[in-house]
Amino acid sequence: MKASRFFVSTLKEAPADAEVASHRLMMRAGMIKKLGAGIYTYMPMGLRVIRKVEAIVREEMNRAGAVELSMPVVQPAEFWQESGRFEKMGPELLRIQDRHERNYIVQPTSEEVVTDLARQEIRSYKQLPRNFYQIQTKFRDERRPRFGLMRGREFTMKDAYSFDRDLDAAKASYQNMAQAYRRIFDRFGLTYRAVAADSGAIGGDLSEEFQVIAATGEDAIVYCPDSDYAANMEKAEALAPAAPRGAATKPLxxxxxxxxxxxxxxxxxxxxxxxxxxxxxxxxxxxxxxxxxxxxxxxxxxxxxxxxxxxxxxxxxxxxxxxxxxxxxxxxxxxxxxxxxxxxxxxxxxxxxxxxxxxxxxxxxxxxxxxxxxxxxxxxxxxxxxxxxxxxxxDIRNVVAGDASPDGKGVLAIERGIEVGHVFVLGTKYSKAMNATFLDEGGKPQFLEMGCYGIGITRLPAAAIEQNHDERGIIWPDALAPFTVVVCPIGMDRSAEVKLAAETLYEQLLAGGVDVLLDDRGERPGAMFADWELIGVPHRLVISDRGLKEGQFEYQHRRETAATKVPAAGALSFLQSKLAA
Amino acid sequence: MKASRFFVSTLKEAPADAEVASHRLMMRAGMIKKLGAGIYTYMPMGLRVIRKVEAIVREEMNRAGAVELSMPVVQPAEFWQESGRFEKMGPELLRIQDRHERNYIVQPTSEEVVTDLARQEIRSYKQLPRNFYQIQTKFRDERRPRFGLMRGREFTMKDAYSFDRDLDAAKASYQNMAQAYRRIFDRFGLTYRAVAADSGAIGGDLSEEFQVIAATGEDAIVYCPDSDYAANMEKAEALAPAAPRGAATKPLxxxxxxxxxxxxxxxxxxxxxxxxxxxxxxxxxxxxxxxxxxxxxxxxxxxxxxxxxxxxxxxxxxxxxxxxxxxxxxxxxxxxxxxxxxxxxxxxxxxxxxxxxxxxxxxxxxxxxxxxxxxxxxxxxxxxxxxxxxxxxxDIRNVVAGDASPDGKGVLAIERGIEVGHVFVLGTKYSKAMNATFLDEGGKPQFLEMGCYGIGITRLPAAAIEQNHDERGIIWPDALAPFTVVVCPIGMDRSAEVKLAAETLYEQLLAGGVDVLLDDRGERPGAMFADWELIGVPHRLVISDRGLKEGQFEYQHRRETAATKVPAAGALSFLQSKLAA
Structure with missing residues (x-):
């Protein structure tokens, strides 16, 4: 992509209502634009990041055997009345009446619609297991939307729903999804933890949250540095003290x-x-x-x-x-x-x-x-x-750092995280409420055992930024960057050599399958570098008259403070080695 | 894709409310599922078609220099009040109140939001021209939704908006988009016409509809078989008769x-x-x-x-x-x-x-x-x-077949079409209403000249079916098919040879970049063939024990009535030649 054909729009100052780094930086980098409380336009630069998130999620969901479909954003209320959530969800559920005064809602998730689909489509145990997913616009009318995409009202979620013949099969589907989630978050290049979460009425270890570690996270995560124990604060068990009670020594x-x-x-x-x-x-x-x-x-x-x-x-x-x-x-x-x-x-x-x-x-x-x-x-x-x-x-208390780990392997530590994914065994909650059954081998109707699996597609970039930024701006992991590489020619409008070298390199990188942007806007070096450091493109190549005289470009990773000279002839292979790293 | 990992769900009968072929066939082929009046879930088979439409549209929009972003589905009413459309649009506009009783609408298009974006982002003539587009969920509360995806209430539209410094530049942007639309519809492999449409207050030839030709189309299209004149019925001019008035011969x-x-x-x-x-x-x-x-x-x-x-x-x-x-x-x-x-x-x-x-x-x-x-x-x-x-x-009448063509090159004919795209110069209607200006070379604020360009992403597959179907089902053009090729092994569960040959061919085709589905469901040949004829996959390869003995597969195009024998060894190159055709 050439910058002249794209839309680069950075701001010196973030709006006053941007309280956290990701919100400030996404606004300043021109990735999002506020339209109303908790409602944002995804600008071209931000949409590229979101599309990268979607692509990785889609690939891994498909690999895990889930099948993509797309359920309506506007859903008839009757399904929500059937499950009881139309009343239960309260004002978070955005309600609509159409021209005929019939009730609708804007989907916050789609358990009801997918259960309705399953009760029509799944007739026999032979059709199980099944997993349907969608990547679609959602809405939750948060009382206090804030932090940009972190707690917006309109957002994009990947929601998947599994259907199984019994709880054991549902657990297998759940484990399959939990594995897919690990691959997804590994590919994002983020530091995260899968933590045990409360699974409500189902009980057992049937719910995990995927938390991106960040000091600014809203959630407390409990983990044991000496083992793989990790849970959210709600779930983490405080063991009974090992030492017995001391004797009474003081008078009442x-x-x-x-x-x-x-x-x-x-x-x-x-x-x-x-x-x-x-x-x-x-x-x-x-x-x-x-x-x-x-x-x-x-x-x-x-x-x-x-x-x-x-x-x-x-x-x-x-x-x-x-x-x-x-x-x-x-x-x-x-x-x-x-x-x-x-x-x-x-x-x-x-x-x-x-x-x-x-x-x-x-x-x-x-x-x-x-x-x-x-x-x-x-x-x-x-x-x-x-x-x-x-x-x-x-056990009725929150654990604290230093408590014994429930797995007996050390003591607990606490850090902050941002929830970006959740896997959950639902059991028969929705299938019973909506009478979604299949016929087993004996021809007897059985309720479908369900699981649900969410990833906050538009929250993910915000979480990534909370974890990866500095005073100059965002530092994207390669997998999430709007562009992996930016080519910055200095004085392109004055120097035919620079222009030629920049365009040649750009074409070379494109042909090599690199997601590269050529900054042909003609900005001065300082402003140009500041833009790309703010936007957070991880790899930068600078082409200047001076460098060209020595047959060299300058390479700098966004995390580095100084540039490295790279022979112009070997720039593609140099970059490919950097990208593979 | 293997059918066992996908979701194939066909119906013998279409629901009673499906009045047109595309609606009936999309329901029967398991492409869409009705959730409410004019509201459909895009099932896995249908979503694949929609994604192919989106991909082609996206490629050509990018090639034409438009930049993708994504505007909110739920939009604050204030922007619509500013343009006057909040009142003007009447009950077609779906209105919502949030928990604080503030007014919102579900976007039917996004002129207001994109104009608001432009008035903030575009400050100088140097930033022009600009073209932003999105592919996003839309809602129009049609009084009488019908014909499945043809006239639904929730639908997906690609909407693009151009911004220019003056009307001449806006016309150039318009022509650029009209060219992109021609490339898009050519790539779809559909028979269509770009017809002149009424451009409202702007006047001139600044509006065209892209109509997929189909006998069941809702629109009458006027064209001249001897020239390239084409217009919709609203627009087509009836010329003044060439012959003078005859003399009075009868008494009053x-x-x-x-x-x-x-x-x-x-x-x-x-x-x-x-x-x-x-x-x-x-x-x-x-x-x-x-x-x-x-x-x-x-x-x-x-x-x-x-x-x-x-x-x-x-x-x-x-x-x-x-x-x-x-x-x-x-x-x-x-x-x-x-x-x-x-x-x-x-x-x-x-x-x-x-x-x-x-x-x-x-x-x-x-x-x-x-x-x-x-x-x-x-x-x-x-x-x-x-x-x-x-x-x-x-001229106050509709033209009729046989009228002189307005370009003087023959007589007019009339056929039916389905509108799937529209390009339109808007002028300053929205920029004036919302005070969206830029500074010209003299530093003087000028209103932005706008254009808008829509493609009905989810209507397109329905239009394609109206044009391409027979009594057995859908006949997709290669570019739109949910799968380009289906491999149908006969008796895969009984014959190890058939299974091996089918899986080998499948892997070969996949490796060759062919979008292929292997039907490993174990259905009987009749049911299997009927499914894929209904679903409309254009290319079918059948593998049977009998054929394998002769070292041959059977190939049949969906439009053909008989199969051709293909040497098993040359199946990939045979198919590639068919796909290139």
Whole structure:
């Protein structure tokens, strides 16, 4: 491509609302253009990157035996009503009425439509397994779209859906997809982790997220440097402490802690480690009568170490809390604790609550917690002596760095990531809701076992940039760059030699199958180099009169700070060796 | 591709609502699947065709210097309000409100968004000309979607937009696109015509439609077999008759025509040619006062030969009718003619009307028309003698076969076509509405001159089928076929020789760059052949035990009725010669 026939449009300044590097750099490099909140035009430079992502994903999906189709962007609501998601999804689902006032939605994913397709097309076990995928425009009406393509409203997703005869076969399809995803992310040239994720009702290790590692990532990723354990924060298990509980050494005492309503403040006041304090979280579940009306509520007290955070997903899986819970109201708290939040604890309750102790709390001795009296905490608290041994002990906290790895092979570390892919066994959730069955060998109808597999096609370039940029701009991995090589002639309009050499090299590289751009815009060297460093083309060849006198071009990789001289005659093979590297 | 890794799903019967061949065949061949009214999933087999259309369009657009980008499907209404189309487009424009009750639309085209982009990006004449295109999902909420992909609501369109410094440059951009379109449609391998179309306010020859010729086409195309003149019916000019008006030979007479209210009935009753009758069409235009309120109306009488039809586009360009017109009400008709429709004419008026005579009517003598009295017509009517010479004579009719060609080189013929492309000079309609300017050499802001260029990507396969099918199914041109070649082994599961030969041939063809499918499904020959004839793969190679004994495969083109024996060893080169043909 010649720049004069392309569209290069860079900006000195990023717009004020661009908060993260990828957003700023994609705007400045002329890759995207904002049309509305979370809605972007993919400009020619950005579209080239997106097309490269698509091409790699498509190749590997095909290789893995998935078959491409394309489902409608605008979908009749009836399918979504059938699955129940029309109501459940809330305002994130963009709803439309057509001229006849019939309801439609703009697809955020396509489980319903693909399940409808499967129930019509898949009649026999002989047609299984099946995997359909599409690369298509999606829309999620995010409450707060931001970070450019990272959390947009309109985006492109590759979504694949597998159909199998039973759960074992579904797991095999899932593993096949997880392997394809590894090939895809390897080919992108990004540093990433496949981390175990919560798989909801299905259970087991049937969900993984593919996270591009970046300090600015929204997600915390838990991994073990000494093994291949990796999970997202929701999923990572905090093991029960190996050491047994220490003996009680301190007396139980009510200690004044005026105005100190957080564990951190109390620990500081008392001069004890934060890890010896215990915080109280009060939840409530509604109690329904046979007619389904709310008849009352049940109050739960969760005890966590002062330096630990509650893990909502883990809590939501406990018996009794797995049908939904909420934080208790001040009325409920007052009724059971006789005290306002900030000084709550498991002792001196007005009315019994259901107590859940985190595994870590269950082995503590001599701990500090609220006294259920404003401005007082209890110190020297000990299980069995001061209150009954907890009957419910569970993992209800987020892991922290240094926790033992669940695979027993070391301790956990935490880093930040950006979720760009997700593989998931769905089970029969949609096939049951929509009655999608096939006939087994015995001629008996069985529900299809499904899996779903997503890749955020337009989020991926943003994630790649968060991981690969510097103060000058983007640094694309070769596989994702809008152009792999840029040829920059200096003074092309003044020097016939430079022009000839540049065009000859350009034609040579093109003929050699290199994705090359010739910058024939006639910009001054400084502006030209700044543009391509901002845009992030990984390989640059500079042609100048001075270099030509020595029979040389100058090569510089985007990550390098100085150029290398390359004999003009050997430029193609030099570059090919660089590209193969 | 192996069929076992693809998705082949054919139907014996087409659904009842499939009215045209392309719709029936695409449904039966498993290319599309209906999700809702005018909304289809592109199934794997159909998507392959669409991708081939896209690839050819993309290559030729790039070759012509257009640059690809991708604009949002969901667009903020504010841009459409700026251009005025938010109101003007009516219910065809699909409207949405997001969670914040802000208005959006689903793009039917993207003039507004691309004009907004241009007004931000194009600052100087040095950046011109520019042409941006996209291949993206569109939606038009058709009142009556039908014919499958031919008139769907959701569809894929390639839309390109050119920006130029003045009208001459815009015309050059337009010609460049028209040339690219010719290359595109040539490459598709379809019989088509580029026909002149009405270019609205711009005037001149600045709009062409690309019509795929098919007996079932919705559009009438006018062309001259002896020249390259071609236009759509709206545009094709009916020349003034060359022969002068004949002398009056008959007396004017009021003739009883009881119950005969159409020209055809009157001609039959009187035993005269239909072409000697004149029909009256009564239009009205509102007369406004200075405040823009309707103060009254003006009534127009259009006279057309009995065998001719009014051309609404031509009428809408006449001075006085060019701001909009309507058919007259019965009250208006009664007030001016004193008679009900069916017997109206230019004689014996109660109140004067503005008379417009078609060019053909203006040279008639001894004609028949309504008497403005129920059950009577006037015969032997002659201009000058019986009523004044017409002051407004214009081309207001559709041409008919046999009319003189406007280029003077023969007579016109009419055939049917399906519009699949349109090139159009827009002028400054959008750039003025949205204030999209650039600075000229003198530093003065000028409005951008625009052009727009569409190709119905998903309609194209349907049009190709309307032109190319038989009772057995689709007959794809090579360039559009989902697979160019199908290898059909007979008894692959029973014969190791057949299996080996089929797989070897398949690998050979793949390596030779042939887009081949190996049907390894194990279907019986009859069902297998019927599937591929229905799907329309142009080249078929059959491998059987019997043939192998003679060292031969059987080749048959989809248009042929008998197979040719091909030496197994030479199959690749044989096929390559067929594909090159």
């Amino acid at each position: 005492a009510k200690t004044p802690t005026p105005g100190k309503s957080t564990c951190a403040d109390v620990a500081e006041l008392l001069g004890v480690p934060l890890a010896t304090t215990v915080k109280s979280l009060v939840l409530a579940t509604d109690v329904l009568d046979d007619a389904g009306n709310i008849r009352g509520s049940k109050v739960w007290l969760l005890l966590l170490r002062g330096d630990h955070d509650m893990n909502e997903i883990k809590v939501s899986k406990l018996a009794g809390l797995d049908q939904g819970f909420r934080f208790a109201t001040t009325t409920e708290i007052d009724e059971h604790f006789g005290c306002k939040p900030g000084y709550l604890g498991p002792l001196n309750l007005k009315k019994p609550v259901t107590l859940v102790a985190d595994r870590e709390v269950a082995v503590m001795s001599d701990w500090t917690t609220g006294a259920n009296e404003v401005d007082f905490h209890m110190t020297g608290v000990n299980w069995a002596r001061d209150l009954p041994e907890p009957t419910i002990v569970a | 007479a009021k003739t009883p025509t009881p119950g005969k209210s159409t020209c055809a009935d009157v001609a039959e009753l009187l035993g005269v040619p239909l072409a000697t009758t004149v029909k009256s069409l009564v239009l009205a235009t509102d007369v406004l006062d200075d405040a823009g309120n309707i103060r009254g109306s003006k009534v127009w009488l259009l006279l057309l030969r009995g065998d001719h039809d009014m051309n609404e586009i031509k009428v809408s360009k006449l001075a006085g009718l060019d701001q909009g017109f309507r058919f007259a009400t019965t009250t208006e008709i009664d007030e001016h003619f004193g008679c009900k429709p069916g017997y109206l004419g230019p004689l014996n008026l109660k109140k004067p009307v503005t008379l417009v005579a078609d060019r053909e009517v203006a040279v008639m003598s001894d004609w028949t028309t309504g008497a403005n009295e129920v059950d009577f017509h006037m015969t032997g009517v002659n201009w000058a003698r019986d009523l004044p010479e017409p002051t407004i004579v214009a």
